[in-house]
Amino acid sequence: MNAIATELLTKQFGAFTAVDRLSFEVKRGEIFGFLGANGAGKTTAIRVLCGLSKPTSGRAVVAGFDVTRDPEQVKRHIGYMSQKFSLYEDLTVRENIRLYAGIYGTRSREIRAKSDALLESLNFEAWRDTLVKSLPQGWKQKLAFSVAIFHEPAVVFLDEPTGGVDPLTRRQFWELIYRAADRGITVFVTTHYMDEAEYCDRVSIMVDGRIEALDAPRGLKERFRAESMDEVFRQLARKARRN
């Protein structure tokens, strides 16, 4: 079964078509890179897929639920981490976990056991009662991701999750992403770092609201006769008329 399937998904704002007839599928447990220059329509597409915004036309099924007809069910079965850091800075590590897990209806006994295990696996035990604002940036990002998948969603949407993070922490962050994918969580990720695009199972590149290319990184490089994903991206982004 596909974790995400869209069919001619379109979102217009007045005369402006932000997302133009997207049709693609993402398999369960896949790490799917969703690339595109700024203004290509990535964020709008993610908002539609998360049930935050209604599509103008077309269809999208996420985690087995139609985003137009059943946005509430979609919301229950996805996780989300935005490009902005999405934890509460003035709450402690544990309070953040408890709040978000509570929102997704996890039982409190389960929250306790699971958060202990989580903090242990992240080596965070000593920081459990620390306010999030006093954690190093990289730790915050890792924690935000762990919180986003705490309720074991079918799909997790990551909107530029590693913005402003040093390369070492980015590596560690991707380790977490792999571990989540191994557990069967589908990862839908946007990024500006082309080296990260290489880590994805498959990558789509959006230009002016449309998907211009979609394949595994190796396939894309062969097709565009490019050395790296960066080169592939440049070739495609050059065609953009918007912006």
Place this chain on the structure above:
Amino acid sequence: MNKRPFSTPSLFAAFARKEFYHIFRDRRTIMILLVMPVIQVILFGFAITTEVKHVKIGLLDPVPDVATRRVADRLLASDYFDLARVLHSPAGVERALRRGEIDMALVFEPRFQRRLLRDGPARVQLVVDATDPNTAALFTGHARQIIADAGRELAPPAGATSLAAETRLLHNPAMKAAYNFVPGVMGLILMLICAMMTSISIVREKETGTLEVLLVSPARPLLIIAAKIMPYLLLSCVNLATILLLSVHVLDVPVAGSLFWLVAISLLFIIVSLSIGIFVSTVTRSQVAAMLVSGMLLMMPVMLLSGLIFPVEGMPPFLRGLSCLIPARWYISAVKRLMIEGAPVTVIAREALALTCTGALLVALSIKNFKNRLS
């Protein structure tokens, strides 16, 4: 899947608890919420006052006699006037006024008593420093009344038919400024806390991106917002109680009318102010903008048009019409009626209706804005 159906009460509690953490962990927020109201009430009640007390009097009495002493004693017996200097010449009066040693000189003519009792009319002059005309007018009026009373006692008018209008000041016999300020400050503080603090706290979540995460979650927006305003609602009630206690026990402004209805109309106003906060948060994107909108666009008109500083009755028709759009104006007017005048609740029906309508309108607009954002 190992998930229970969503229990709204526990989710609400979790959100509200989080909101309390935000408030109590930020020293600035807690200062604004709990300390500022107390300071404002005391400032408005004591420091910023239009009452006149301890006016410094210079006395020039060339030929003292029983009558001049009686008049001077009557004047100085009140709290309002203190004898600052005894003067000996008209030039001395001027000098003392210029140096600020006195605010007002009381000058008797020679042979005052004789004139008063035989030759009629005896004259006494008040020389006043009118730099601040309002204050000067206030205390001269007061002095004139005292002098006239003393004069009547000394030499009762011959005819029994003399006519004198006597003014009785109802509701606020001592002309205490606190009577006017307490309702105003109540309106101002509740508005500030509810509208400004809620709008800022919602917009802050927009800024940090946490609101987005909440909207992607299965929690319903209405529940999120309700849980968000709950702490402010509670803190406003605490503030209401504080202000009322302070005004009764510290400023000596009693609650003349029904406490129950006073609290009821205050709750209504709190709810309206909260909906202003929510509305502001739907039209602004940054905390600074939210603060400016609720600070400048809401506070200034409240200060200027709600009757807190300038009475609504004295405004030109245009401004009076404008003031009708300001919820605080209705609230302040209702509090004046209920608390100071002790009027029955039926009198404030118009105020209650105006507040209810504004609140309903704001909630409707906020929901509409919110839906537009989502679609």
